[in-house]
Amino acid sequence: MSMHVFQLFINGHSLNSIEAVDTLLKICRENLNGNYQLEIVDIQKDPDKAEEAGIIAIPTLIRMEPAPVNRIIGALNVRSRVLAGLGISSMHK
């Protein structure tokens, strides 16, 4: 199974940010079997990274690998859609 590399941009402890972090961690734990790297960027603390990545919306999840790079914005609260968006099939379970 290929390596997944993620960057998740959040804004402090905003409601949407907390929800997104929770959901993503859950998915990683349950579906990726340790085959992932996740960097959580708080734009309050590290605005340069947000600038570099051209982030507008919070939360923004970037899947850097596997290619192609794609982005999901929002609180990630519909699990099946997040999985589809990240190209992770439930087969990986």
Next chain:
Amino acid sequence: MNLQKLETGNASFDHISHGGLPIGRTTLVAGSSGSAKTLFGAQFLALGIQLFDQPGVFVTFEEQVDDIRKHLRSFHWDIDTWEKEGKWIFVDAAPKEEIIIAVGDFDLSAFRIRLERAVMKCNAQRVVIDSIGSIFTQFHEETHTIRRELIQVALTLSRLNATSIITAERLEEYGNITRFGVEEFLTDNVVILRNVLHNEKRRRTIEILKFRGSDHEKGENPFTINAEKAIVIIPLSAMILKHTSSIERVTSGIPALDEMIDGGFYKGSINLVSGAIGAGKTLLVANFINGIREKKERCLLMAFEESSAQLYRNATGWGIDFKQLEDEGLLKVICVYPEISSLEDHFINIQEIVKTFKPDRIAIDSLSALSRASSDKGFREFIIAFTAYLKHQEITGLFTSNTPLLAGGTSDTEGNISPITDTIILLRYVEMSGEMQRSIAVLKMRGSKHDSAIRKFTISDKGANIGKHFEGISGILTGNPMLIKLE
């Protein structure tokens, strides 16, 4: 109460807005695609840096930053240096190549933080957000969220106290202010840019719809995009009918014509010669130019029908030496096709020449040719703006206009301009006894008496010759001359 304004540096805009954009506030600039919204914003920042040393932040939601840089360089704005010196900061919010999907609720706090940081970093006094509509397209399924979030952006802007422009698309030139109704929450100040296609010609206008708590010129003002000065507005509504009227006379170059108009044209007056093809209009122009010799005046000739070689040859045929006048620096001849640019551009071009050459007289041969370059409405506005400008500068003008019929008749051009001319001279053919004779008559002359006779007009190798009046003939102006038996 009149709220304070920030001078934009675009003199023509500052003129119609009575001082610039409302200071510390946000102005919505709405326009259809291709209406120069981005340029309007970019010019606002560029002039701020160039003229007032006020740093600016440019947010792009639509065009890629590199494309904007290229665009700016084409107007000779030194974007590279400004970015290096930290006077101009881009906030890149343009769409990325990657696919974006939305799952769940989100906000635009990242954008607000980036915007605020950029403003703080360069201490920006000017901010441009171009264009707000694209963010709706980027997040097309979430328009409610975007609306809610844009209100937050507007609040951030007002807290930052920078004078800002937000651009927005509109779908029709005359209809809803913006496509996504952003005016609902950005309502205080609205400027509309239009790019209307009428009779196969484009006409750009700018209208200040409202500046809350402040006055400004109303209605549409034409503008043009100039390679040197970017957006230049021709301030129609801001013109004042307050020019001095001289009683000084200047010669028409033909003594007999001077006699008909009681001693010559008034200095600073606008004079029209109307006639069919070959009736002697250009001859009158040549004499008007030749009239500068006496007092060493300077004259600018804008020729829209003939090349300079042709003009010089014809003038020589009438015993008038243009070349010599030009060598003495008294005459400047500009020959161009009217179609090469819009009327607004011609206007600005003439203004530039007037500024450097400082003529006492201007001759335009012919206005009818110039009217081809525009719609009727545009032409009328051009004439009004142009004559007001000439009067303001106290330049005496002689324009020619073609009539479509050989004998009698008037032209559309004349209909447009005759109310604002001071003198109208008619050159008409008279068909008599199997011969085309020429006639000359003064139809009107403001503030002066004039000859009311229709006189014979002949052209020889010595030039123009004005003779006796057509005795016993009536119906010349209607094109049906008849001999009346005299008792």
